Amino acid sequence: MNFIKKFFDKTRPTFSEGGKLHALRSVYEGFESFLLVPNTTSKSGVSIHDAIDSKRIMSMVVIALMPAMLFGMYNIGYQHYMAAGLDGSLMEMFAYGLLALLPKIVVSYAVGLGIEFVVAQYKHEEIQEGYLVTGLIVPLILPINCPLWMMALAIAFAVIFAKEIFGGTGMNIFNVALVARAFLFFSYSGKMTGDEVWVANESILGLGKDLPDTFTCATPLAEVGSGQMSASLNDMVVGLIPGSVGETSVIAIALGAALLLWTGIASWKTMLSVFVGGGLTAALFHATGSTPIEWYEHLVLGGFCFGAVFMATDPVTSARTEGGKYIYGFLIGVIAILVRVLNPGYPEGMMLAILFMNLFAPLIDYFFVQHNINRRLKRIKN
Amino acid sequence: MIKHFKLKKGLDINLKGHAPHSVKAVPTKGIYSVMPNDFYGFKPKPVVKEGDSVLAGDALFINKEIPELKVVAPVSGTVTAVVRGERRKLLSIDVEAGSEQRYKSFDVKCSTGEDVKALLLEAGLFAFIRQRPYDIVANPNDTPKGIFVSTFSKMPLAQDFSFALQGEEAYLQAGINALAKIAKVHVGVSPEQEDVMCSLLPDTDIYVFSGPNPAGNVGVQINHISPVNKGEVVWAIGAEEVVFIGRLVKEGHVDLTRTIAVAGGEVKEPTYCKTLVGAPLAALLHDNLKRNEHIRIINGNPLVGIKTDINGHLAAKVTEVTVIPEGDDKDEVLGWIMPRLKDFSTNRSYFTWLQGKKKEYNLDARIKGGERHIIMSGEYDRYLPMDIYGGYLIKAILTGDLDRMEALGIYEVAPEDFAVAEFADSSKLELQRIVREGLDLLRKEG
Numbered sequence: 001m002n003f004i005k006k007f008f009d010k011t012r013p014t015f016s017e018g019g020k021l022h023a024l025r026s027v028y029e030g031f032e033s034f035l036l037v038p039n040t041t042s043k044s045g046v047s048i049h050d051a052i053d054s055k056r057i058m059s060m061v062v063i064a065l066m067p068a069m070l071f072g073m074y075n076i077g078y079q080h081y082m083a084a085g086l087d088g089s090l091m092e093m094f095a096y097g098l099l100a101l102l103p104k105i106v107v108s109y110a111v112g113l114g115i116e117f118v119v120a121q122y123k124h125e126e127i128q129e130g131y132l133v134t135g136l137i138v139p140l141i142l143p144i145n146c147p148l149w150m151m152a153l154a155i156a157f158a159v160i161f162a163k164e165i166f167g168g169t170g171m172n173i174f175n176v177a178l179v180a181r182a183f184l185f186f187s188y189s190g191k192m193t194g195d196e197v198w199v200a201n202e203s204i205l206g207l208g209k210d211l212p213d214t215f216t217c218a219t220p221l222a223e224v225g226s227g228q229m230s231a232s233l234n235d236m237v238v239g240l241i242p243g244s245v246g247e248t249s250v251i252a253i254a255l256g257a258a259l260l261l262w263t264g265i266a267s268w269k270t271m272l273s274v275f276v277g278g279g280l281t282a283a284l285f286h287a288t289g290s291t292p293i294e295w296y297e298h299l300v301l302g303g304f305c306f307g308a309v310f311m312a313t314d315p316v317t318s319a320r321t322e323g324g325k326y327i328y329g330f331l332i333g334v335i336a337i338l339v340r341v342l343n344p345g346y347p348e349g350m351m352l353a354i355l356f357m358n359l360f361a362p363l364i365d366y367f368f369v370q371h372n373i374n375r376r377l378k379r380i381k382n
Numbered sequence: 383m384i385k386h387f388k389l390k391k392g393l394d395i396n397l398k399g400h401a402p403h404s405v406k407a408v409p410t411k412g413i414y415s416v417m418p419n420d421f422y423g424f425k426p427k428p429v430v431k432e433g434d435s436v437l438a439g440d441a442l443f444i445n446k447e448i449p450e451l452k453v454v455a456p457v458s459g460t461v462t463a464v465v466r467g468e469r470r471k472l473l474s475i476d477v478e479a480g481s482e483q484r485y486k487s488f489d490v491k492c493s494t495g496e497d498v499k500a501l502l503l504e505a506g507l508f509a510f511i512r513q514r515p516y517d518i519v520a521n522p523n524d525t526p527k528g529i530f531v532s533t534f535s536k537m538p539l540a541q542d543f544s545f546a547l548q549g550e551e552a553y554l555q556a557g558i559n560a561l562a563k564i565a566k567v568h569v570g571v572s573p574e575q576e577d578v579m580c581s582l583l584p585d586t587d588i589y590v591f592s593g594p595n596p597a598g599n600v601g602v603q604i605n606h607i608s609p610v611n612k613g614e615v616v617w618a619i620g621a622e623e624v625v626f627i628g629r630l631v632k633e634g635h636v637d638l639t640r641t642i643a644v645a646g647g648e649v650k651e652p653t654y655c656k657t658l659v660g661a662p663l664a665a666l667l668h669d670n671l672k673r674n675e676h677i678r679i680i681n682g683n684p685l686v687g688i689k690t691d692i693n694g695h696l697a698a699k700v701t702e703v704t705v706i707p708e709g710d711d712k713d714e715v716l717g718w719i720m721p722r723l724k725d726f727s728t729n730r731s732y733f734t735w736l737q738g739k740k741k742e743y744n745l746d747a748r749i750k751g752g753e754r755h756i757i758m759s760g761e762y763d764r765y766l767p768m769d770i771y772g773g774y775l776i777k778a779i780l781t782g783d784l785d786r787m788e789a790l791g792i793y794e795v796a797p798e799d800f801a802v803a804e805f806a807d808s809s810k811l812e813l814q815r816i817v818r819e820g821l822d823l824l825r826k827e828g
Contacts, residue, residue: 005713033752037717039710041747045804045812047684047706048395048538051725051732052808053751055718057758060731126752170755170809263731267759320759320773369774373789380611 008032026120030127054169058129060263064256065136065310071252072245073097076144079199079242080208083217088208096207100200101245104139107148111155112138119164130169130176130316131159137177137310140246141303141351142184143197150188154180174358175317178351185351195222198242219243221302221340221348224293236300247306257309266313269322270329274308275299277333282341291341298337307336307350312357319361321368328364332357384580387606389593391767393728393802397538397684397706398647398742403545405641405654410479413695414457414660416442417474420698421453421509423518423825426472434461439486439505439636442475448521453698454506456638456658458484474695477660485635492631495564502560502627505636510623510699514601514610516825517796517818526565526617530604531558533579533621534572536595537683537801539645541701543621544575545654546641551582553628554621558583560631561624565617570603593767595685601799605768610794622701643702644670646684647744648677661696666703678708678747685801686814689747709746717750725750728806754809762813765802770794772803776813779820784827787820797821 014021015028032038034055042049077093077100080086088096112131120127138155158180163172185192195216203209219242220231231241239249247253260266282295291298298304312318312332319328332353339349418426425446430436436455445451459480465473488505491497499522502508511529513520520526533543547554561567566587571579573592580588589607591597600618610616619627622640629637638659645652650670657666663679671677671692680687682700696703714720726743727734762772770791778786797814804813 002713004715034718035715037712037714037748037750038752039712039714040749041678041708041710042749042812043689045814046801047678047680047687047689047747048397048745048805049749049751049810050729050806050808051717051722051727051750052729052806053718053810054754054757054808055751056729056731057808059719128754130757168755170757263729265729265731265758315759316757318759321771322760322763325759369771369790372769372771372791375769376609376611376789376791379609380613 004035008036023121026125026127027117030117030120033126054129057265058132060259060265061133061310062136064259064265065133065140065246067252067255068246068249068306069101069136069140071239071249072140073101075239075241075248076100076200076245077208078240079217080201080211083199083201083211083215084209086209092207096200096204099204099207100144101139103148104142104146104151105136107152108138108155109135111152112159115156115159115164119168125168128169130163134159134176134180137246138180141177141181141244141306143192143244144200145197146184146188146191150184150191151180154183154187157183170316172316173362174355175311175314178311178355178358181351182355217242219302224291224301227292229293233297233300236297244303244306247303250300250305253305253309260309260313265315266309267315267318267325269325270313270318271308273326273329274312274333274336277330278304278308278337279333281334281337285337285341298340302340302348303350304336307354308333311350311354317358317361319364321365323368324361324364328357328361331360383587384576384590385587385607386590387592387603389591389597389602389606389767391764392536392594392596393765393806394536394594394739395538395685395726395745395805396739396742397645397704398744399645399649399652399704400539400742401541401643401645401652401654401702403542403654405656408655408657408661408665410457410483410658411481412662412665413462413476413478414455414459414658414662415474415476415695416453416456416660416698417695418443418453418472421519422512423516424451424453424509426453428464428472428475430461430464430475432461432464435459435480436461436477437484437486438638439488441506442477443472445509445519448523450503450522451509451519452503452506453509454486454636456636456660458482485637487634488630488636490631490634492560492563498560498563501630505630507623507626507630507636510626511617511619512796514604514616514618514796515793516821517601517798518825520615520617524615526615528608528616529561529565529567530570530600530607530616530618531561531567531621531624532570532598532600532603532618533575534570535598535683535701536572537598537685538595539643539702539704540598540683541622541641541643541654543701544578546622546701547625550625550628553625553632555582555628556631557624557626557628558586560627561619562586568603568607570598570600570607572598596765596799596802597767599796599799601794601796602767605770605794609769609791612788612793614793620699620701623699640696640701642666642696642700643704645702646680646704646706648672648705648707657696659696659698663690663694663696663703664692666696667692667705671705676708676711678706680704680706684745685805686798707744707746709748712746712748729808749810751808751810753811756809756811758808761807761809762800762803765806766799768794768799772800775820776800776811776816779816779823782823784824787824792817792820792824 076097282298335353
């Protein structure tokens with residue numbers, strides 16, 4: 001492994017201030033610290049440090065997203081082959097999905113990390129890892145037929161206006177991936193909802209076949225709105241239903257959730273509260289006859305699980321006080337179901353619920369912190 | 383009165399190289415150096431010059447702002463240097479120890495609190511008392527609401543005070559009794575010390591704290607016993623420094639002998655050393671280091687201690703000297719994704735949780751990550767067993783918001799209380815420095 005060090009030692013002058021390629025300094029440093037742990041030691045403060053850092057944390061989230069991503073790839077192929085009436089092997093279907101999704105992931109990282117590199121260079125800071133997670137989440141929460149250029153535009157908008165102008169990872173108010181999705185949802189709703197976007201409709205490198213333009217396929221959640229749901233509970237849990245790429249399989253998401261909870265990167269308080277809030281609200285609506293499906297079907301349908309596991313728990317945009325996390329999560333669950341049920345179109349409520357609560361998280365925290373402050377003030381008076 | 387507290391928050395870090403219970407005597411010779419930096423808040427003014435001969439207990443420098451506050455020589459001998467740095471800042475006063483130690487004798491009169499104060503000021507031991515708020519040397523003109531002493535530390539590789547106390551019990555009693563004349567004394571002990579301390583100090587309020595590091599921090603204990611409110615002052619003093627006071631009261635002279643732990647993964651044979659404040663570290667570590675390069679010698683423990691080198695001197699208020707690998711010679715490929723079985727982490731993406739609490743780690747001084755904004759929530763609160771929102775306090779300090787710092791309880795904390803949180807922080811912020819800056823800012827504005 002010595003050659004890596006030698007390589008970086010040799011090329012360092014080129015990228016340092018005054019070197020030929022110093023405009024790429026942030027990229028160079030990003031790659032160096034990615035490949036080699038910097039042996040910078042502390043000058044003041046504690047002399048020893050925990051081995052955890054934000055690179056590790058973000059990588060864990062990326063790993064946690066893997067089952068959902070891999071299953072999403074398979075499901076893209078599965079849905080296409082079903083729609084086309086083709087008989088494909090598991091590998092064929094997966095390969096089709098891989099080819100359909102890979103360009104999205106590549107473009108997502110290229111655009112988002114590109115902006116991060118430029119900002120890091122401009123601010124003379126290290127590259128922040130936050131986008132590693134956002135960059136994978138965005139393709140997973142979009143329908144497969146969303147055009148690449150739209151996604152690229154949405155990502156650029158979200159990274160610049162939802163993150164960088166606030167000061168970068170850790171300072172943003174809204175979940176960046178959801179801002180990208182919301183941007184698309186409101187700007188190009190035709191490509192985000194409806195019955196044409198959920199099944200890949202083209203042949204890729206000889207795999208699959210072109211579907212007729214008239215082909216449509218609704219998500220089970222949309223079918224609930226029109227009163228005729230065809231998917232079984234089993235399909236919904238396993239995930240072989242049309243939907244955004246990564247959101248369909250409850251099992252795959254549960255694997256990711258297990259890793260996030262075990263490593264403590266996601267808060268169990270937030271995650272649990274989302275399900276409790278959503279479950280109770282859905283049960284209430286079912287009891288009053290406002291929704292035809294059971295509460296547990298609400299929880300496994302659409303983006304509820306994916307949002308609860310990967311986006312409600314985003315530590316930056318969620319409530320930061322321990323007590324606040326319960327309220328924050330609970331209200332996300334409540335609002336997500338509210339949006340679904342009280343709206344005749346049955347759109348996905350999770351995105352709006354999380355963004356809405358992102359806005360209120362500081363307010364929730366305010367009450368908890370203020371309680372602590374008041375206790376301190378009261379102590380003086382006594 | 384005995385009261386028990388069970389603390390849950392915190393973290394014990396088991397480092398390699400604990401000092402076993404055996405003492406090595408270190409002969410008093412060479413240059414002893416007393417550094418004003420160890421007495422935070424002091425505006426030092428030297429009262430000796432090069433070539434002066436001093437007795438152990440003679441003043442070396444005083445505080446310009448409160449001239450009765452002084453720091454005295456740990457040894458008798460000749461002043462060899464008054465070392466100044468940039469802008470003539472006094473860095474240290476060096477005294478070469480004479481062949482025979484002679485002590486200045488003091489007229490011990492301890493019938494009232496004022497007598498004790500005057501004696502401690504005269505003998506330079508008052509400078510060892512720290513105050514909250516601000517964590518600076520106490521002001522003798524204040525009336526503290528209490529004096530707090532913690533007799534244990536849970537910091538990694540810290541001195542075991544129960545061991546250091548052996549043979550000095552009578553001095554501890556005398557010291558506590560003297561301090562009790564000034565204000566009510568509260569002693570925080572560990573569960574293991576409960577019986578000994580209760581029989582040694584039957585008339586003192588004893589508080590038993592169980593739980594992980596930083597349960598031994600006096601600041602944490604104050605927060606549970608009687609939190610500092612705005613406008614109040616409390617004093618705190620190290621347990622071994624109470625022994626200094628006891629020696630002064632009983633013997634009539636200043637004897638700054640400590641039993642310090644020399645510990646850490648880079649020490650050949652960890653041990654306890656009986657030595658004096660300001661002692662040359664070379665004498666303590668002589669022939670006892672595994673290697674001479676790529677190591678870090680720390681005045682104090684690895685969490686709150688100050689980095690120094692082999693030519694350094696024992697800082698005034700530390701109870702251990704630790705040596706750990708520096709780690710600047712290590713190149714780790716893709717470390718952020720590796721299992722890193724030898725590393726310690728609070729995060730379960732590493733395998734510390736699997737290796738049991740008995741495993742000893744030889745951690746080096748690498749930061750192992752870049753500095754980021756605060757990303758994870760609640761990370762500081764998990765290691766801060768106080769009724770304080772650590773993350774919010776840190777943010778208030780970073781934004782320089784004085785009112786909010788006050789409201790969030792900055793008066794109750796000292797930098798050392800954030801040491802464990804700084805260790806575990808995934809954003810790698812220098813929390814102790816940030817808290818120190820907040821306290822300094824508040825002191826300047828207030």
